[in-house]
Amino acid sequence: MMNQLLKSISYIFHPLLMPLLGVVFYFSKTPRFIPESVMKAKVFSITILTIVLPILLFYLLRTINKVDTFHLETVKERRIPLLINSIIIILILIRVLPKNEIPELYFFFIGILISTITCFALALIKFKASIHMIASAGFFMFAMALAIHFKININGTIALMCIILGAIATSRLHMKAHSPIELTAGFLVGLMPQVIVLNYWM
Structure with missing residues (x-):
């Protein structure tokens, strides 16, 4: 039972879902008026580009x-x-989330881009940073930054995110997908770019 639970965590909190979760979280918390039609269009576009398209490309690569x-x-x-x-991600930054439209989401994806390029560079030198931790840590930092920026209380959400981060790390260790060093590296590669871009939108 525990074995199946730990394995399912890796699928439930798959890295492909995190950019979309960040966008949905932003729209659910922002005090700014954004037309519903705009929000739906952004969510739909992000879903296609960050989930559907990568899945199709994965099957092509396989x-x-x-x-x-x-x-x-x-x-x-x-x-x-x-x-x-x-x-x-570059396509999203150019066509879906230009800088002058929604700066918070623009720089969230800039952070994602930096993390992705860093992970790619590490792969070139044969280091396997945890992509699960990269994605979840990036979302975690973005959510905390939004709470500070908009002065909203999401202590319960942050506590839940900490539990989820721990569960993801435990799951990846249990599945022998990563070492503790690879998980720590993934956490930092996901977190630090979001910290760096805070100066540009907070």
Whole structure:
């Protein structure tokens, strides 16, 4: 039972979901007026570009034997997906979330881009930072920054996020997908870019 629970955590909190969660969280907490039609259009676009498109590209890469599993277990099979994901994020920054529209989300994705490029660079030197921790730590930092920026109380949400971060790390260790060093590196690679970009939107 515990084994299945820990494995399911890796799927429930998959890295592909975190950018969308960040966008939905922002729209649910921002005090600014944003037309509902705009919010729906942004959420739809982000869903297509960060979830649907990567899944389709994954099956394409698997068909041509460039990747084996959805979790990208080896360093070598991470490189092409990470490069593709960087291009997708750049497309989002140009077409979906331009800087002058919603600065908070623009810089959230700038942080994601920095984390993705860093993870790609680490893969080139054969270091496998945890992508699960990168994505979840980036979302965690963004959520805390929004709470400070908008002066809203989300202590319960932050506590829940801390539990989820611990659960994700435990899950990845249990599945022998990463070492403690790779998990720590992933946490820092996800967290620090979001900290760095705070100066540009807070």
